Amino acid sequence: MKLSRRDFLKYAGITGIAITGGYIASQSQAIVRGQTLAGSVARGASPDFDADVDVVLLAIENQQQILDGPPTKVWRYEGDLITGEVHNLQPLVNSFLGPTIRVRTGQKVRIRFKNELLESSNVHWHGLKVPDYADGHPRFIAQNGEEYVYEFEVKNQAGTYWYHPHPHERTGAQVNAGLAGLFIVEDDIEDTFELPSGEFDIPLVIQDRRFDTDNQLMYTNGLHDQMMGFWGDTVLVNGQANARWSVSTRPYRLRFLNGSNSRPYILSWSDESGLYVIGTDGGLIERAVLKPYITLGPAERAEVWMDFSEHLIGTELQLLDLGSGQPVVVGTFVIDRLSEQRQSAPISLREQNRFDPELAVNADNPRVFEFSMGRMAPTINGLTFEMEAIADNEVVNLGDIEIWEFRNNVQSGGMMPMPHPIHMHGRQFQVIERSMHPDFARQWESITVGYLDYGWKDTILLLPGETVRIAVQFDDYPGLFVYHCHTLEHEDLGMMRNYEVRA
Template sequence: MGHPVNADEPTSEESHGAARPGITRRGVLAVAAGGLVAGTVITLSGWTPQPKPILAPSGGVRRTPLPIPPLAEPEIAHDGTRIFSLTAQTGQSRIHPAGPTPSWGYNGAFAGPSLRAAEGDRVRIVVRNELPETTTVHWHGLKLPAQYDGGPHQPIAPGEEWIAEWEIEQPAATCWYHPHTHGTTEAQVTRGLMGLFILQDELSEWSGLPIDYGVDDVPVLVTDRSFNADGTFAARERTAFGLLGDTVIVNGALSPTFEVTRALTRLRLLNGSSARTYHFVVQGAPMTLVGTEAGLLPDPTPINSVTLTPGERAEVLVELEPGQTAMLQSVPHSLGLLQSTSRAAGAEDRFDVLELRAASSFAGPDLTIAGLGMIAQVLPPPLEAPDVTRSMVLTNNQINGATMEMSRVDQVVTVGARERWVIDNQHHLPHNLHIHNARFLVVSVDGEPPRDYERGWKDTVYAPPGRPVIIDVEFGRSADPEWPYMFHCHWLMHHDMGMMGQFVVIDDTQEPPTAISTPAVHAGNPGGGMNGSH
């Protein structure tokens, strides 16, 4: 049963799809070639998904207190290095009332602890794999040496450990970590493997932003699943977009509520879903954007809504009065798709995500949005003369006409280069692009300025069909011709089916490699393959 809401539809300023025709002539031709048929049942690339509305609770539902992932306490080495330990393990989670759900997590049954470090810190993370199959841990949004990136070239076999160590070289941001195996990422993330990696810096700490973790600085990991009658995950209900569930899970809980005890609450929103896009609004209170996935904005920005495709994040502030209740919801939105495709992608669903229920009185610091100082450095203007311009053409599970090949070098980046990437989705399905070891600013979408929630530092961007997206990219400081980074679609089924490429970063003294020969390539990528265990 759907929960009634009064949210307005996105305005033309909020949605490229509403401001312009839904798709270009080229996109319509691509849809026709792909066999799209209007109606309640559609056929996309060989899949036949039924539009399946999400199961939102009724107004009288009993809500669960929002679980807060533990904040990992690092061991501090004699040289100041912050040492974290993560164990990927199996478990049983109490998520669904039908029964216990077999799940995977880090240091627990589902999801993992939040890691926290500051710009300039040196971190060492010891990862142990107690799963029955090979995994990896990718630090999504982090700039770091390629050999510690945690992509498919750093597999961790069952019973083995892997150590990543680097110096944090970027300012405050909400990053995250998750598996990045070649061919089985969707399956492993769906079982529960994910967690936040929170970065801090001096400017944001002194700005007046809420920083009391779990009290007024709240992680909100939003995912969706379908369940079998016994409470187990229905992991094989795929559509053309991937696993599109009918039940929302927030921090491992259904129908959660959070008791607000401060006037100002900071929500760190993560879209941890495989294929669902969320169009977040807050019913009952204003919402203020303070950060996109790769960094904070210089100044708080009042917004009506924020759209997050898989892998994207946002930091928003909600200001409540004592006794007030507000609801974080996802409402219908436009992805720039044909209506039947949009419906099958879940873009027409309405549902509650998180209830915010303020206490009768507040304690703690008296923070307000009006009292915030400058929270980040001013964003640079678009590049007038990029050193390099690259074209990224997205088609059916391919980038620039190729699927992922572990030994192939697709792009070579020179450290320190100022690059502009032009992303052109020529497919009829939705895709986005995530770039490892980088952050970027969106210059334009189909020649128009980015929406408010796309104007900060990002590492993942949505690419509407037929509408080129231009971004200016800033890479990390590390250079290594032997270990590659990835760029890929973060719709995880597309990712697993090979919609990914590789690049290496070199300096002026290094020769560009012609092939990749990491141990994972020599070993045939243990744990990879298209049909990982489910």
């Protein structure tokens, strides 16, 4: 499945026109502290909750050397392990990103979030099935100096999840300032595949940033910028620019997370050898799939098996982004060591219980959610976020399987056609089908080839003119959760709504 050089350039060109964001440098400004949001709900630890892993997670402001020259002021999570083992909480070296939390399915986790920022914040456990009070809903926030304790049992299967702030109207700014981290779940079934582990299991958190002349982070300014979504001009991986890895001639497990606010990536190897995908948002997929490149919208994850034994010592292999006009180097792998480790790439992976769409309670009548760019705000079914509001079509019953249909509406008065990465809190769902308005089908073909609609998903990219149907079960917990566009500037403008799971 090799791309010819001509295809490669063709794809790059088309996608560049298609999804390059309209970030306007002249209107940007250095980060300013936001106002404190009202209505904090501090929460203490419950004595009945017997935590296997118990950590303190601070949100603080300090500095990080990112570029040559002055260090960059960042906001970051710092962790401290109270109960658990060393591997449960591992800092990412030379990075403003938070420590990687690594736990097993079934473990009970307590995270004592202490907010030492001068504005309100909270933590959302992206992709995890947790009770609503532990989900980072914007109504549960900690103000400066306050503590909010998250307690939950890990119900998800093994996979690459992550955490980031979720206060209403400030998520984009806080993530841009540096607040994010990985949350990796392991389990017995995944262990049986004996995938590369330890130093051969490499996370790649891809984020874009914009720096001023003093190396300080910049962010959007004003409604127009927010409507367009924030795009940086510097791609960081794990918080570093010009990321490089020294690897040996053996297989690796690469865990990609698009941790960017708005920017989708189309990732390809510089030798056009394709990416061998073994997992998506919610862990390993049923059968590995070789893609010429992968499309990763904001918040999406992909796991890739990469065998460097096919390369000669001294080879430098670049990971490229084809999604922004001309190829951008995301990072470089330098193959500089011999390894005798041989392992063939897995083909069959994790069995999935596919939902039968016919068994959905609304099989004949899917709920429809239209994502539109209005004149002053992006909306869902014409509505924007209100802290506790739920519309009639936003109430579901505990345990039900439903079909939800997301539409990126560019017909009825929508202004700017923009992609919207749609995320549901507290769920892992399955993609049933996609369809594209015929006016857009050719234009978007180069992007849709890279879609990873396999396995369990919690976030899916929805291009202008596109409709996606998913099957989702509202199991585990009743309560109030949100679903929203994960273009964080759209989310902050209110492209987010509650849904209520009623017991």
